[in-house]
Amino acid sequence: xxxxxxxxxxxxxxxxxxxxxxxxxxxxxxxxxxxxxxxxxxxxxxxxxxxxxxxxxxxxxxxxxxxxxxxxxxxxxxxxxxxxxxxxxxxxxxxxxxxxxxxxxxxxxxxxxxxxxxxxxxxxxxxxxxxxxxxxxxxxxxxxxxxxxxxxxxxxxxxxxxxxxxxxxxxxxxxxxxxxxxxxxxxxxxxxxxxxxxxxxxxxxxxxxxxxxxxxxxxxxxxxxxxxxxxxxxxxxxxxxxxxxxxxxxxxxxxxxxxxxxxxxxxxxxxxxxxxxxxxxxxxxxx
Amino acid sequence: xxxxxxxxxxxxxxxxxxxxxxxxxxxxxxxxxxxxxxxxxxxxxxxxxxxxxxxxxxxxxxxxxxxxxxxxxxxxxxxxxxxxxxxxxxxxxxxxxxxxxxxxxxxxxxxxxxxxxxxxxxxxxxxxxxxxxxxxxxxxxxxxxxxxxxxxxxxxxxxxxxxxxxxxxxxxxxxxxxxxxxxxxxxxxxxxxxxxxxxxxxxxxxxxxxxxxxxxxxxxxxxxxxxxxxxxxxxxxxxxxxxxxxxxxxxxxxxxxxxxxxxxxxxxxxxxxxxxxxxxxxxxxxxxxxxxxxxxxxxxxxxxxxxxxxxxxxxxxxxxxxxxxxxxxxxxxxxxxxxxxxxxxxxxxxxxxxxxxxxxxxxxxxxxxxxxxxxxxxxxxxxxxxxxx
Numbered sequence: 001x002x003x004x005x006x007x008x009x010x011x012x013x014x015x016x017x018x019x020x021x022x023x024x025x026x027x028x029x030x031x032x033x034x035x036x037x038x039x040x041x042x043x044x045x046x047x048x049x050x051x052x053x054x055x056x057x058x059x060x061x062x063x064x065x066x067x068x069x070x071x072x073x074x075x076x077x078x079x080x081x082x083x084x085x086x087x088x089x090x091x092x093x094x095x096x097x098x099x100x101x102x103x104x105x106x107x108x109x110x111x112x113x114x115x116x117x118x119x120x121x122x123x124x125x126x127x128x129x130x131x132x133x134x135x136x137x138x139x140x141x142x143x144x145x146x147x148x149x150x151x152x153x154x155x156x157x158x159x160x161x162x163x164x165x166x167x168x169x170x171x172x173x174x175x176x177x178x179x180x181x182x183x184x185x186x187x188x189x190x191x192x193x194x195x196x197x198x199x200x201x202x203x204x205x206x207x208x209x210x211x212x213x214x215x216x217x218x219x220x221x222x223x224x225x226x227x228x229x230x231x232x233x234x235x236x237x238x239x240x241x242x243x244x245x246x247x248x249x250x251x252x253x254x255x256x257x258x259x260x261x262x263x264x265x266x267x268x269x270x271x272x273x274x275x276x277x278x279x280x281x282x283x284x285x286x287x
Numbered sequence: 288x289x290x291x292x293x294x295x296x297x298x299x300x301x302x303x304x305x306x307x308x309x310x311x312x313x314x315x316x317x318x319x320x321x322x323x324x325x326x327x328x329x330x331x332x333x334x335x336x337x338x339x340x341x342x343x344x345x346x347x348x349x350x351x352x353x354x355x356x357x358x359x360x361x362x363x364x365x366x367x368x369x370x371x372x373x374x375x376x377x378x379x380x381x382x383x384x385x386x387x388x389x390x391x392x393x394x395x396x397x398x399x400x401x402x403x404x405x406x407x408x409x410x411x412x413x414x415x416x417x418x419x420x421x422x423x424x425x426x427x428x429x430x431x432x433x434x435x436x437x438x439x440x441x442x443x444x445x446x447x448x449x450x451x452x453x454x455x456x457x458x459x460x461x462x463x464x465x466x467x468x469x470x471x472x473x474x475x476x477x478x479x480x481x482x483x484x485x486x487x488x489x490x491x492x493x494x495x496x497x498x499x500x501x502x503x504x505x506x507x508x509x510x511x512x513x514x515x516x517x518x519x520x521x522x523x524x525x526x527x528x529x530x531x532x533x534x535x536x537x538x539x540x541x542x543x544x545x546x547x548x549x550x551x552x553x554x555x556x557x558x559x560x561x562x563x564x565x566x567x568x569x570x571x572x573x574x575x576x577x578x579x580x581x582x583x584x585x586x587x588x589x590x591x592x593x594x595x596x597x598x599x600x601x602x603x604x605x606x607x608x609x610x611x612x613x614x615x616x617x618x619x620x621x622x623x624x625x626x627x628x629x630x631x632x633x634x635x636x637x638x639x640x641x642x643x644x645x646x647x648x649x650x651x652x653x654x655x656x657x658x659x660x661x662x663x664x665x666x667x668x669x670x671x672x673x674x675x676x
Contacts, residue, residue, distance in 0.1 A: 178536035213375040216652035
């Protein structure tokens, strides 16, 4: 234990760091060898495990439940209310954050402790691949990550091929029913719906997850409704919003329930979500 | 118009009503008559022309109330129709008017029909019911507590109802009726606590009452934060929206509950309006004049809690309605509670319908919580009232 601390001290004084730019455009100083990571979001935890750096994850959130080993990592609170004391006590070299907005004050405190904060903020499937690849590189897992991302890309490409000849379906993505929330221009899910042979009727609405008008949703005449739910969502969001009961989608039984954990976590399993959505919207293309 | 915030505003209104109340006290014990005569002499000494006109028999007051309410009702219907024609989707004007008037073949598509009758109208009606509840409750609290700043949201009573609703959602989620019941219980409990906290030896001064409200509000806010941690992470966002007041997602049963509560609550308050007029002179004076002060207080607290509970259970905490509306009503029609309570109910309905129409349309097709709009209007008015006081 003592030697470990010594080694840590040596590396922090003598060892070189490198400067990287995170997805929020911030300059971040990272040690060349990162061996203590804290993740503040389930998708980041999934990425850390996927790139083979799971054994270096020393802290994650209450929501991190995949893969199973993620549940055995020390918990630092939840994504919105992380415990700064616990994080500092875990002595991480980098804390991974999924969006910068809520964590400004908190980032400052970590800066004072010389703990780097790296922000990811993907707005499309390609940017999710980019997040996975850069994190893999940062953790020295270049080769393994390369093949993981290549595999994910080829699965996404297969969906793209299958969707080439289909007619896009008008989709309403119901984030929550009452009140009605959906996906907007800045959500990576808008890109995902398009890749799955859909056309989000709210693709041009400003924001990532806007509160949406009931009547506008009905008037958009969605042909299909995506209901992300199940998984860690439990029974939440399991029924179509009352305002959409008479939409073409609901009347024609084209309401598709897809595991929310595959959609709401922009990580490796997002491609599962893409495949599930494409199969739901265009079963004919996969015969 | 007498500045409302000075005690003169209240007292003169009350004196005005006092004269009207004489017949109601007929047959009461002799000392009351003496007090009454003295009060009336005092009133007559300070009376101005405007008061002369308003003082009359009970019939005159009834007529005046009916007239004021008639005008407001007409205004309310106009606002309701305009609100029904506005929304994130543009509906054809003449066809919509035709459909609203009950026509069957007006040329609206089935979707437009659904937008108008299944989505917009229920929401507008709920806005109306919520406005009625909150404005009349505010008027009731203000008269009873002799405090122009008494308002369900500012006193923490809405928060009490919100905590009740959330407890119902977390523990009795399956039973829809548990929400309004628990909201009512929460509102009543918060009311009684604020009232006890505010009562000093010198009675409840406006400042003391607001301070008590702040304490109860912050305490209950932490309770709300605590309860949200017991909820699914996925539900928290909808709750933050709901806490700010949100009228979407109306169900028939919520609408029915809100209207029944509005009817019963406003009815009870109106029946106690005369006593409230006397209580504005001070509880001791009112007692001397034969008002059963304790009974009236409890009745008004229960009625107002019913009103606040029903509105919070169906739409969250819409703030400042109970402040803005009764104030404007008193500015326009004087302080006689027989007019103020009924007029506040109608004007409150109109106010919340207008606010929600703004919330629905201003950033369409996205939406704002209606509470953000009412607070935007209400908070500056609150500051203005404080400054003037």
